[in-house]
Amino acid sequence: MGKKRIGVLLSGCGVFDGSEIHEAVLTLLYIDQKGAAAVCMAPxxxxxxxxxxxxxxxxxxxxxxxxESARIARGDIKNLKDVSAVDIDALIIPGGVGAVKNLSEFAAKGPEGSVNAEVLRLISETKAAGKPIGALCIAPATLGMALKDHGITVTIGNDKATISSIKATGTNHIVCTVDQIAVDEKHKIVTVPAYMLGPGIKDVAKGIEKLVDKIVEMA
Known part of the structure; x- marks a missing residue:
């Protein structure tokens, strides 16, 4: 049996307009340490x-x-439109503001915004195939928008305004510390606060490692 293939959906390169680089790199590190293969992609x-x-x-x-995402992936990255759920065993979405600006309109329009069509397609396909999905930091907001009819449970930490907006999509929220993961066993969703809480790379690394471990285990 070959390595488990863990899709990593990137949204650019840099916390303020793309993927949070520490979160993305830690995700790739832990996927590799678990003996799985990362499949990087971006729209x-x-x-x-x-x-x-x-x-x-x-x-x-x-x-x-x-x-821009290709910078993080060292050039080994696929166009999102060329990836389907059959190509991966699980999907992880690192945070960074790009996750709610480029992958969806959550940052600009909140729960009334839309999700990028290709992002919505892959998330929906992955969910329908019964494959696990992980999301870090603010990315669970986009995941909640994409799966608003499923009543999934996520965490983005403890920011009350963001929690309120997420709940408005029909998504359930639980508060977690930076080293805790929220696991929705029913829907195979795993989320972690990461830099929504921080404060530093050693702190976010603990939760991200647990998320990757759980996603690879479920895959």
Whole structure:
């Protein structure tokens, strides 16, 4: 039997406009340590905007989500439209604001926003196939929007405004500490607060390792 294939859905490169790099790299590290294979992917779309991570101000330029995500994947990445649930045994979505800006409209429109069509397709396919899905940090908000008719249970930490918006999608929320994971056994959903709580890389690493372990076990 070959290695379990764990899809990693990226949303760019950088916490303020793409994937949170620490979360993405830790996810890839733990997948590899578990003897599984990461299948990185991202949608071939323009970022909502580009943020200067030094000044945290918007820059007047355009960047592509797939091209930027390829930085994290060291170039070994697939266009999301070319990936289906049959290609993976599980799916993990790292956080970073790109997860709710580029993968969905949660950051701009809250629970009234839409999910990118290809993101929605893959999440729906993976769920329908009975394969586990993990989401880190703020990414459970997009997952909740995509699966709003299923009543899944997630965590994004303890931010009351974000919790309220997530609940408005019909998603259940439980508060977890940074080193705890929320496991929805019924729906095979595993989530972790990561940098929604932080404060540092050693802290978020504990929860992310538990999430990856659980996802690989369930796959």
């Amino acid at each position: 071939d779309i323009s970022q909502v905007h580009v943020i200067n991570h030094l000044t945290r101000k918007e820059m007047k330029e355009n960047r592509n989500v797939l091209v």
